[in-house]
Amino acid sequence: MRRVLILGGTGEARELARLLDGDTAFDVTLSLAGRTAAPLPAAGRTRSGGFGGAAGLAGWLRAERAGALVDATHPFAAAISRHAADAASAAAVPLLAVRRPGWNAGPGDRWHLADTLAEAAALLPALGTRAFLTVGRQDLAAFAATRLFCLVRSVDPPAPPLPADHRLVLARGPFTVEDELRLMRDHRIDVLVTKDSGGDATAAKLAAARAFGLPVLVVRRPRPPSGVPVARTPAEAAAWLRALPHALPPGATP
Template sequence: MSVPAAVHVLHVLVLGGTTEARRLAESLAGDRSVRVTTSLAGRVAAPRLPPGEVRVGGFGGPEGLAAWMREHDVDALIDATHPFAAAMSRNAAEAAALAHVPLLALRRPGWVAQDGDRWHSTGSLAEAAELLPALGERVFLTTGRMGLAAFAGAALDALWFLVRSVDAPEPPCPARMEVLLDRGPFDLDGERELLRRHRIDVLVTKDSGGDATAPKLTAAREAGIPVVVVRRPPVPEGVPVARTPDEAARWVRRLYASG
């Protein structure tokens, strides 16, 4: 009696921390031909864990990531990190090349300005900070707790900041600041009330895309408030991009089907 050959299970490593990464893991969770490990950076104190295996912490650069993939027989790598995690995306591209593992970037589309928007596009947080004195005095800062040092200079001491983030920020921070600890998704009525209650006259955001935090843009448009939008960094050259978790899941299943 012959023994059937073992069926290979495709091991996919997802660099996560985003809603899209979690939804991708959920999409693949019931597929017996796929094993998913999601890696979280560990920067959020209480992350929402996806199904499947989860690891927390860094890899030690691209060489460490490549070594981990070889050690754990990873067949495919998906960079589903935040659109502004440029260093991690570069490490992923280098590690995939070192380990000879196919790489896909999962990136939700960026936001698009609509009629009535008063957007000011910038390439960095530092450039955003330079624009603020000419735009307003009460700033709603929604760029997260990382990078607040860009708004901590003496040139901005006259401005007041409402800083919204999931976890409490660490110094250096703006001189005049109130911290609002909250996690999306946010609704439009809540964003309207927040702008009104704090008398916000300028909004600063990164072009993160997605629906979870987009209502602030609608509220700002309705109130005629200028919005400073920090452009997202490009995906490393040559890396294919999926725009949705379903598209990324199809890429994984095509890999499995191709052997």
């Protein structure tokens, strides 16, 4: 039996845990950072809270005799991904990143790309006066100085600083196009701001912006750490795990 640690917080992580649940070849732990007050339920065993950086994660992998590490965190969780790469290398544990495909602009889209949140905040005033911010509650500080009206959507209440003129909507996806059209119409939104998170759960806002002809300010996602193999779906990740050589994990004895 191979012990697998999945670094989660995404739908892909929950789906991978479900695919492996009940498979006697694996002993799976799904790790959640604990930043969401009421995470969605997941199959199998879960743990909540950080590890104490790369060194702490490497120590956990060694202590638990883990045979594989899967980084299925959010595409923008760059620090956690770096820690995962460093920890897997230090503990000599195979590492896989799961990254859903990013979004692509289509006919009729008016996309403006930024490499960072700070760059997006600087570009925003030239694109509109009433912004729909869908960048996650931990990245709102980059827009705190803006004088625009901002509709802010988040799963949990965000901590300050926030834009002075804002309206907060607490909601969890998936959202329908009709939901997004209504929300944008009711708040007279004229520009959408989002990170290139990819996936279907929050893609409806892009279709709604296209329908209204609105500009969309898209923050590009960071690249995974160099040398880490990437699966695009939980099914690909499960296949990768099943194809690993049946070697003993570090520190184990026959």
